[in-house]
Amino acid sequence: MKFKYVVLGMLYFVQGIPYGLQSGLLPIYFRTLGLSFTKISLAKVLYTPWILKVMWAPLVDQYFTKKTWLMLTMWGLVLACLACSLMTPEANFLPVAAILLLMNVFVSIQDIAADGVAIRLLGQDEVGYGNTVQVVAYKLGSVLAGGGLLTFLHRLGWGSLFVYLAAMYTLAIVVTWNSDLRLRRSYLSQDRCVRDRTFNPWHILQELLQVPDTLWTAGFVLIYKLGEQGSISMFPLFLLERDFSAQKLGFWNGIVAMIFSIVGSSLGGHLISKQSPPLPTLKALLALRACCLVFQILLMVAYKDKEPASEVAAVLSICVQHFIAGLITTLTFSMMMYCTQKAKESVQATHYSFLATLEVLGKLVFSTLSGSLVDWLGFTRAFGVFFSLSFASIVYLLPVRS
CATH class of the missing domain: 1.20.1250.20 (MFS general substrate transporter like domains)
Incomplete structure (x- = not known):
């Protein structure tokens, strides 16, 4: 497998984690804590950034490099996970929901940057394999967070769960940084070209x-x-x-x-x-x-x-x-x-x-x-x-x- 497929797979894998966390793990966990169905149903609001991401996509296209956006969003996810590890949803439901919403904002921006990288990296004969990596890696990240972590949640506990997720994102940051250096000629140089900056x-x-x-x-x-x-x-x-x-x-x-x-x-x-x-x-x-x-x-x-x-x-x-x-x-x-x-x-x-x-x-x-x-x-x-x-x-x- 080409190295760029590994990089793209890693990026989409970590993107799938918040979705699996919020669609598979949190509803069951919240219900076991006795939270009402009304509060649990509010989780759908957390997906709003995915619908609105086209509004900030021009910022990702026209400012900074794709590497910069990837690094900033993953650092944001690390900080969000650490913040969640210090709270409990039964006592701090609204603050936890706000942090999860912020995680979706970070991931939606990361998705824009990763898609931009994939579009430039993949040739016409590589689009099929590239999209296979994208879809499969995202699903694997979702399964890990939604099913895998739920299986061990009773042993890990809420705080430890998010500490492990923060460590996972930190590892992704290291891989992304080194990978970007190796793939710099493929797409990072193109990010520095002069663009018409318009937000009409x-x-x-x-x-x-x-x-x-x-x-x-x-x-x-x-x-x-x-x-x-x-x-x-x-x-x-x-x-x-x-x-x-x-x-x-x-x-x-x-x-x-x-x-x-x-x-x-x-x-x-x-x-x-x-x-x-x-x-x-x-x-x-x-x-x-x-x-x-x-x-x-x-x-x-x-x-x-x-x-x-x-x-x-x-x-x-x-x-x-x-x-x-x-x-x-x-x-x-x-x-x-x-x-x-x-x-x-x-x-x-x-x-x-x-x-x-x-x-x-x-x-x-x-x-x-x-x-x-x-x-x-x-x-x-x-x-x-x-x-x-x-x-x-x-x-x-x-x-x-x-």
Whole structure:
């Protein structure tokens, strides 16, 4: 493996830690402390910086080097972890929430800088493998923080947990510093070029939309996950309602399914590196995903509680669904990077952040509404809506040939 893949993998790995911490570990930990569901639900507000990151992306593009932004944000994460280690959420809930929000600000800025580095480092024939590293490393960091640390939390304790995370970020700082020195000619010299410094939002938006294929790519990333997000989040809850034990769900949906997702992401990078353009493969995968949703709808109708055949079919559908989702995600992120590489270097990080923000927005908005849709229509009808939304992305791609 090339050294730059190792560097990118490390950067995206540490980015995945706060997400796994806040989506996997903290809700369960807060509930064991007796915190109300109202306080736990406020955790969704902590993801706001990921939606707003396009607003400060021009700063990362136009001031300082990408190395400077990476170092500053990781030092900020070290200090935030140390501050959290001195507090307890049961006694200092709002201060802890504020620090976690600040961690998301740091990570979103770090993501912009890391994306800018990846766009400049990766050649056309390396985008597939580079995005595989990005997606897989991020998921591994998320799994480590969400599942791995949760397993040992009762032994480590809240304070020690964040001290270890601070040590991990300190190690990442050392690796980043030395790696930047070795890769200086690849991208750091380009960061020092003279740029037009403008922060007129309308001018920046016009410049982004003038990049070829931006409007089409923006439309696709906004809708391609809509139906998938609803089914991935709601199908495990359907099984929970049908006497599928929480322990089984934790193992199959939390560990095994994530392994399938990582394998799918890895295979997606291999496919896109061997086949160009990626659209034919993406069309086939979207159609296969729609078939998987049809299978889940039929399974809901025929599901019988505590019957081994039903449970095996449910687990199989979850694993296949995550495998296909990993493939589609890597292919989509690769297309986003191909599109961004057509932009001027002075706006590449901003352009990619714009597309990534739309991708997060599409997933986040619908995932918050899917539960209400199930309450209103029931599982089977709600999944019919998920299927319709998933089919919309196929229709969007059909007329496109390149």
